[in-house]
Amino acid sequence: MNLDVLTQRSGEWLRGTGPEADIVISSRIRLARNLAEFPFVNRASDTVRAQIEDFLRERIEKLQGRRPLTYLRTSDLEPLDRQFLVERQLISREHAEDHGQCGVGVSSEENVSLMVNEEDHLRMQVLRSGMDLDAAWAEINEIDDLMEQEVAYAFDSQFGYLTACPTNVGTGIRVSVMLHLPALVATKEIQKVFQALQKIGLAVRGLYGEGSQAMGDFYQISNQVTLGKSEIDIMKSIKDVVAQILGYERRVRTALVKENRQALHDQVSRAFGILQNAQTISSEETMHLLSSVRMGVNLGLIDDVEIPTVNELFIQTQPAHLQKLRHQKLESAERNIARAAYIRQRLAENNPHTSA
Amino acid sequence: MNLDVLTQRSGEWLRGTGPEADIVISSRIRLARNLAEFPFVNRASDTVRAQIEDFLRERIEKLQGRRPLTYLRTSDLEPLDRQFLVERQLISREHAEDHGQCGVGVSSEENVSLMVNEEDHLRMQVLRSGMDLDAAWAEINEIDDLMEQEVAYAFDSQFGYLTACPTNVGTGIRVSVMLHLPALVATKEIQKVFQALQKIGLAVRGLYGEGSQAMGDFYQISNQVTLGKSEIDIMKSIKDVVAQILGYERRVRTALVKENRQALHDQVSRAFGILQNAQTISSEETMHLLSSVRMGVNLGLIDDVEIPTVNELFIQTQPAHLQKLRHQKLESAERNIARAAYIRQRLAENNPHTSA
Numbered sequence: 001m002n003l004d005v006l007t008q009r010s011g012e013w014l015r016g017t018g019p020e021a022d023i024v025i026s027s028r029i030r031l032a033r034n035l036a037e038f039p040f041v042n043r044a045s046d047t048v049r050a051q052i053e054d055f056l057r058e059r060i061e062k063l064q065g066r067r068p069l070t071y072l073r074t075s076d077l078e079p080l081d082r083q084f085l086v087e088r089q090l091i092s093r094e095h096a097e098d099h100g101q102c103g104v105g106v107s108s109e110e111n112v113s114l115m116v117n118e119e120d121h122l123r124m125q126v127l128r129s130g131m132d133l134d135a136a137w138a139e140i141n142e143i144d145d146l147m148e149q150e151v152a153y154a155f156d157s158q159f160g161y162l163t164a165c166p167t168n169v170g171t172g173i174r175v176s177v178m179l180h181l182p183a184l185v186a187t188k189e190i191q192k193v194f195q196a197l198q199k200i201g202l203a204v205r206g207l208y209g210e211g212s213q214a215m216g217d218f219y220q221i222s223n224q225v226t227l228g229k230s231e232i233d234i235m236k237s238i239k240d241v242v243a244q245i246l247g248y249e250r251r252v253r254t255a256l257v258k259e260n261r262q263a264l265h266d267q268v269s270r271a272f273g274i275l276q277n278a279q280t281i282s283s284e285e286t287m288h289l290l291s292s293v294r295m296g297v298n299l300g301l302i303d304d305v306e307i308p309t310v311n312e313l314f315i316q317t318q319p320a321h322l323q324k325l326r327h328q329k330l331e332s333a334e335r336n337i338a339r340a341a342y343i344r345q346r347l348a349e350n351n352p353h354t355s356a
Numbered sequence: 357m358n359l360d361v362l363t364q365r366s367g368e369w370l371r372g373t374g375p376e377a378d379i380v381i382s383s384r385i386r387l388a389r390n391l392a393e394f395p396f397v398n399r400a401s402d403t404v405r406a407q408i409e410d411f412l413r414e415r416i417e418k419l420q421g422r423r424p425l426t427y428l429r430t431s432d433l434e435p436l437d438r439q440f441l442v443e444r445q446l447i448s449r450e451h452a453e454d455h456g457q458c459g460v461g462v463s464s465e466e467n468v469s470l471m472v473n474e475e476d477h478l479r480m481q482v483l484r485s486g487m488d489l490d491a492a493w494a495e496i497n498e499i500d501d502l503m504e505q506e507v508a509y510a511f512d513s514q515f516g517y518l519t520a521c522p523t524n525v526g527t528g529i530r531v532s533v534m535l536h537l538p539a540l541v542a543t544k545e546i547q548k549v550f551q552a553l554q555k556i557g558l559a560v561r562g563l564y565g566e567g568s569q570a571m572g573d574f575y576q577i578s579n580q581v582t583l584g585k586s587e588i589d590i591m592k593s594i595k596d597v598v599a600q601i602l603g604y605e606r607r608v609r610t611a612l613v614k615e616n617r618q619a620l621h622d623q624v625s626r627a628f629g630i631l632q633n634a635q636t637i638s639s640e641e642t643m644h645l646l647s648s649v650r651m652g653v654n655l656g657l658i659d660d661v662e663i664p665t666v667n668e669l670f671i672q673t674q675p676a677h678l679q680k681l682r683h684q685k686l687e688s689a690e691r692n693i694a695r696a697a698y699i700r701q702r703l704a705e706n707n708p709h710t711s712a
Contacts, residue, residue: 265635266634269635270629277628278626
């Protein structure tokens with residue numbers, strides 16, 4: 001897989017067409033698995049890590065007939081390319097930082113990624129546009145079964161799947177849903193959501209997972225408990241809580257429009273105008289303005305851009321993407337200029353009123 | 357003259373084509389004159405004021421053959437219409453506030469206005485685009501001569517023309533040049549200009565004359581002394597100082613472009629983007645953003661709008677203009693919405709790249 005090809009397109013999960021796509025960007029399920037015959041990654045020598053990677057790469061490549069995946073040995077990639085894969089959500093930040101031999105198998109639509117030698121030997125992830133955990137679950141379950149025909153997982157009849165970190169023991173599942181919650185953020189109601197989620201043991205993270213800031217009003221809601229509950233129950237608890245958050249965000253959006261449509265229209269329109277015209281712009285400001293524009297489009301206040309373009313811009317304006325696009329390393333100030341130019345170009349091209 | 361007609365067009369002096377039009381908006385000369393046989397306005401009864409107005413209106417209307425002017429009895433107009441004429445610079449704010457009988461003769465291109473019963477019986481004004489005091493002087497001198505054939509001015513062989521306020525005695529002339537000085541304002545160098553002007557006895561005022569704030573980085577430079585110097589000398593001192601200020605503003609603009617073209621380009625482009633998209637905007641913010649855009653166009657950083665449109669928007673987004681345009685009284689918040697809509701429409705219509 002030539003990574004440059006990826007700069008010309010984006011993952012299926014950004015198309016913005018799934019259920020509840022006005023608020024739910026994507027549904028994601030990942031399973032943590034380890035091989036019975038190898039020590040955990042954090043206890044493996046470099047040689048053993050290499051053996052694990054070789055072993056799993058072969059099995060992933062064997063899936064080809066039934067599940068076409070392109071395999072990349074990420075440890076051979078330049079840091080910029082690894083960061084690029086992180087920005088596309090194909091590998092985790094932890095995986096990008098690893099120095100041992102590691103890799104990832106990726107489907108052409110970028111819905112599936114199988115990471116080898118992240119914290120666990122194998123971390124399988126399926127992404128879907130919108131609120132679609134059932135489809136994600138069906139797919140990852142099938143991939144898990146296919147892999148299990150080829151390898152012996154570390155499994156304990158009492159604890160379930162064994163993992164490097166005890167927080168993943170049991171089902172090894174993490175179910176997460178990425179939500180765009182600009183109205184709850186604008187009204188500071190988001191704090192109440194956080195408190196409620198904490199009480200029921202769900203985690204809230206930013207766009208790039210653990211430790212990342214919630215930029216652009218994006219929040220990932222995910223389970224923390226993996227033991228003692230079935231995958232179906234874990235998914236159900238996420239579905240229930242997401243349904244409540246969706247209702248909350250929508251009520252607040254409606255109230256904002258009703259109480260001060262003009263001010264809201266002004267805010268989202270100005271954000272759009274700045275993105276269309278800025279000559280230099282930071283990543284943070286970009287996320288902030290795109291978030292306003294995204295809400296504006298969803299509320300029918302802006303019709304000069306479509307949601308898939310806005311979704312893509314969140315990802316494609318990230319540092320590594322801009323550098324891949326320009327085929328060169330760029331300092332922060334240069335990136336700000338490249339980012340502004342790219343946004344201007346995309347918004348001009350994607351205006352449904354003027355483009356062919 | 358139906359004032360509604362005026363909302364569809366603007367004065368010739370806004371066309372932005374005169375000499376030094378990148379910085380000099382307009383050149384203006386006004387002469388203060390009083391009739392020998394009547395008391396000054398501030399000492400005249402309502403009856404006498406009416407007599408003065410009748411007397412001068414007849415003489416102004418007699419000019420028709422040689423100098424076509426439309427005469428409006430401003431004291432009969434609604435306050436909104438008077439404010440409208442102030443915004444167009446056809447009458448002064450003082451004239452709009454007077455309660456006695458008063459009027460104004462206006463040329464169709466709005467270059468000439470003859471105010472009756474302002475502070476003096478007759479205040480004659482000629483406006484020109486750009487730096488063109490000689491043309492303004494030639495025209496006002498001719499009009500002055502034409503009037504003098506019809507009336508006897510209050511004139512003293514020692515003091516010259518007698519005026520209601522001693523500061524105008526002598527020539528009765530005020531020569532003023534409206535400058536757009538965004539770079540000197542941005543770098544705070546403008547303070548030095550003010551200090552230098554004060555030392556040589558020149559006054560600095562805002563867009564709407566005495567007491568008005570310098571919004572939109574516009575400054576009117578004018579003489580304060582009218583006695584003991586000829587009109588030609590007064591004009592010369594203004595010309596000399598304006599030439600220096602022009603050089604100063606241009607050097608600072610060049611330095612800004614050279615040192616940080618990107619930041620300047622970003623600033624003016626964002627200003628343009630906000631004007632193109634805002635749904636509600638105050639007069640102050642409008643002036644501020646238009647000022648950035650005007651500099652951007654003059655520096656070749658923006659090419660989506662032309663200077664005459666920008667010049668006109670400074671005037672046409674004023675409160676009375678917006679209300680005349682909408683044919684209704686508007687509260688401040690309503691004006692902000694009407695202003696934003698008008699600006700969006702004008703910028704969409706006047707984009708040289710997309711308009712016919």
